[in-house]
Amino acid sequence: METILDKIIAKKSETIEALYKRKDELKTIVQSNEKRSLLNKMKQADVLSVIAEFKRASPSKGDINVEKDPTEQAKMYELYGADAISVLTDTPFFKGSYEDLAKVREAVNLPILCKDFIVDKIQIDFAKAYGADLVLLIAAALEDEKLHELYTHATKLGLEVLLEVHNEEELDRALKTDAPLIGVNNRNLKTFEVTLETTEKLAAKIKESGRYMVSESGISTFEDILKVTSCGANAVLVGETFMKATDLESKIKEMKVSLRAEIK
Numbered sequence: 532m533e534t535i536l537d538k539i540i541a542k543k544s545e546t547i548e549a550l551y552k553r554k555d556e557l558k559t560i561v562q563s564n565e566k567r568s569l570l571n572k573m574k575q576a577d578v579l580s581v582i583a584e585f586k587r588a589s590p591s592k593g594d595i596n597v598e599k600d601p602t603e604q605a606k607m608y609e610l611y612g613a614d615a616i617s618v619l620t621d622t623p624f625f626k627g628s629y630e631d632l633a634k635v636r637e638a639v640n641l642p643i644l645c646k647d648f649i650v651d652k653i654q655i656d657f658a659k660a661y662g663a664d665l666v667l668l669i670a671a672a673l674e675d676e677k678l679h680e681l682y683t684h685a686t687k688l689g690l691e692v693l694l695e696v697h698n699e700e701e702l703d704r705a706l707k708t709d710a711p712l713i714g715v716n717n718r719n720l721k722t723f724e725v726t727l728e729t730t731e732k733l734a735a736k737i738k739e740s741g742r743y744m745v746s747e748s749g750i751s752t753f754e755d756i757l758k759v760t761s762c763g764a765n766a767v768l769v770g771e772t773f774m775k776a777t778d779l780e781s782k783i784k785e786m787k788v789s790l791r792a793e794i795k
């Protein structure tokens with residue numbers, strides 16, 4: 532059966548073809564060499580790190596907030612204490628773009644994650660050119676060889692990688708790389724089912740391996756934060772809750788819990 536992940540990936544071939552046509556653009560963009568490391572921040576942090584996402588829409592939720600302006604939202608995220616910003620750049624399913632990424636880069640000085648379904652090096656080149664400091668690589672979407680190739684390409688360009696897994700098999704594959712940042716997606720990209728048990732199940736192995744752990748998706752309440760920090764998450768990645776929040780400041784601030792106190 533064709534899953535939504537298959538559909539997204541199939542559509543990517545069109546995007547990639549278009550990016551190769553725009554390749555010359557890359558030469559004209561002046562890239563800054565400023566180093567903004569989420570990993571270093573997480574290493575030093577004794578409170579939970581919060582990655583706040585700019586997400587207009589998604590295949591599972593439809594339109595989430597299509598009114599919000601990336602520049603303004605990014606400035607609010609920074610002002611209220613987010614540690615990094617994730618920007619969706621997929622257009623067909625998430626209504627994002629590299630232009631959004633560039634706007635967020637202009638607006639803030641935080642590390643920025645380019646959130647996309649990366650299956651080709653050219654997407655990493657564009658992410659870098661438009662101002663990303665990190666890229667997402669999704670184990671479920673990549674064979675081992677491709678995963679290694681893209682991981683190497685990103686690190687060569689000076690980008691950090693958030694390597695996303697959803698189950699133990701994917702985690703084992705992720706641990707064969709030396710990626711220090713592992714993201715556990717609580718949402719199954721094939722069925723859309725969301726449960727924080729995913730983080731709880733995989734946490735021990737990630738901690739044992741000495742990697743840093745980001746719990747992604749489906750996080751909205753203080754109880755959710757306690758659940759993921761008590762099993763060892765160093766960071767959370769939050770989209771919908773922040774895009775819809777009426778009081779964004781308190782929503783972000785309530786998530787900045789102490790890690791020392793929570794880990795048993």
Ligand SMILES: O=P(O)(O)OC[C@@H](O)[C@@H](O)c1c[nH]c2ccccc12
Binds near residue numbers: 648747
């Ligand atoms: O809106 P949420 O449930 O807070 O989720 C944010 C983020 O984790 C989610 O957007 C995400 C996680 N992994 C992805 C991979 C591709 C696209 C999107 C995602």
